[in-house]
Amino acid sequence: MSGLPREVLKWLQSLDLAYPIKNPKRDFSNGYLIAEIFCRYYPNDLLLNVQQFYTGDSNAQKVKNWEQLEKFFKKHDIGIPKEAMHAVMTCQVDAATLFVENVYMMLTKRRIHRPSHEGLPAPEVELVPHFALPTTSNIIRCIGESPEKAQAIVEAHKEYTKHVRAHRAQEPTRPKRRPLAEPKDDKQDPITQISIPDTLRSGSTGIDQLPIQHIQVHQNMT
Numbered sequence: 001m002s003g004l005p006r007e008v009l010k011w012l013q014s015l016d017l018a019y020p021i022k023n024p025k026r027d028f029s030n031g032y033l034i035a036e037i038f039c040r041y042y043p044n045d046l047l048l049n050v051q052q053f054y055t056g057d058s059n060a061q062k063v064k065n066w067e068q069l070e071k072f073f074k075k076h077d078i079g080i081p082k083e084a085m086h087a088v089m090t091c092q093v094d095a096a097t098l099f100v101e102n103v104y105m106m107l108t109k110r111r112i113h114r115p116s117h118e119g120l121p122a123p124e125v126e127l128v129p130h131f132a133l134p135t136t137s138n139i140i141r142c143i144g145e146s147p148e149k150a151q152a153i154v155e156a157h158k159e160y161t162k163h164v165r166a167h168r169a170q171e172p173t174r175p176k177r178r179p180l181a182e183p184k185d186d187k188q189d190p191i192t193q194i195s196i197p198d199t200l201r202s203g204s205t206g207i208d209q210l211p212i213q214h215i216q217v218h219q220n221m222t
Helices: 006-014 032-041 059-075 082-089 095-108 136-141 147-170
Strands: 191-194 215-218
Touching: 006 095, 032 059, 032 095, 059 082, 082 095
Parallel strands: none
Antiparallel strands: 191 215
16 A cells, blocks of 8 residues: 555545555556445445445446446535546556545545655645646646636646647657668678678769668688
């Protein structure tokens, strides 16, 4: 369960989930444990009947589980963008960890305390997301915010991605490097080296210079 803060680990253990969490990226990808977490806080909601959720890891089962969770989030006006759910489902780097951390802060109304470095006080993770860049991480951090704010972050993320792709498309294509000519071998015996004539390499033919290729002819040894 590396990667999750200590207070989050203790919180998960206190929920008495059906399966132990060993690898967050894999264990949360199908959405089953996410449903169990919310079921502890919404025990009477029929949308969170865990018997209707799949425990497998096939893509079809994951999609069905997350679609059910999406219905639950919409019903309770919980601001979790579809992009954040998709990031966890597809096992994107750190997506599950960020998702669970923000769910923890949303449900418990607590902050996460990071370990201090070099004698500095431990910073607190803000409940309000940081808007440095509209990345996937910031989309996940907006969990629990109002649907309007969550949607604004998603739209900013889409615009940013669109801008980056447009910028890359305008960049000139770099010419491919030509292979370097093979080095000549000064040793002539027992091998005779024949090089391509100069007329085929430049000038009179109007053809760009080609890499020199050495043709080795073995002489009969007597």
